[in-house]
Amino acid sequence: MNPHYPLVAERAAHRCEYCRAPEVIFNVPFEVDHIIPIGKGGEDASANFALACRACNLWKSDAVTAVDPQTSQETPLFNPRQHIWQDHFEAQSEPPFRLTGKTPTGRATIARLRLNAPLQLAARTQWIVLGIYP
Template sequence: MTYIPEALRRLVAERAGDRCEYCQMHEDDTFFTHEVDHIYAEKHDGPTVEWNLCLACAECNRNKGSDICSLDPETGNVVALFHPRRDRWADHFLRVDTGVIEPLTAHGRVTARLLRMNRLDLVADRARLIALRPYPGEES
């Protein structure tokens, strides 16, 4: 695991607005601090540079691991995961009032499934947050 300089960590967190770039959960609403994730993992020769880093909550980061693609549950095709530097969240996901993150594309489907975005406990947490205030990502 490569050391990420503090200035680069700050840049990644500020750029993300302290939100997980996969599920949009704000760091203030999680138990664990968000982590800097290599979009293309180091084991795939992904460099530790700004364009290959994103902010991820512990849940999304653990589930993503070093994966860069998965099988689309609808087609069985190999599809790249959502790429926070290249893709716009609202093009691939829709946050529903029930707390579900609805995938809109193949990239969204493989990412939501692999990162387990719609586990019952996470959906319940999002639903409680939605009842209190607008959920992050709505303005995206």
């Protein structure tokens, strides 16, 4: 396990800092994401770590920007250390509980990380049923 996991997981209250998935219902620990990959100049330091579920970490990969589908502009991805989640995303209160991007960064992140993919929506619905989302 990543030696930084305990600090990063506690700081994130054991939620994926991108999709807000609750770690408690998964059978593996979430991952320590380098928000800015080492290969792109990011530091191996707390200020560059985010807790990410497997799906978000896979889709984010080494990206730091993505295209905002509304403007077609390359846009910085959501940075959990610099941005406030609620400023960039809103979860619908009705099924299928899609996330809406409130900013170019929110929209680009939803697109890049597939935050409204069918499996994400199905999982989010179950988290809401269980009363553990957001």
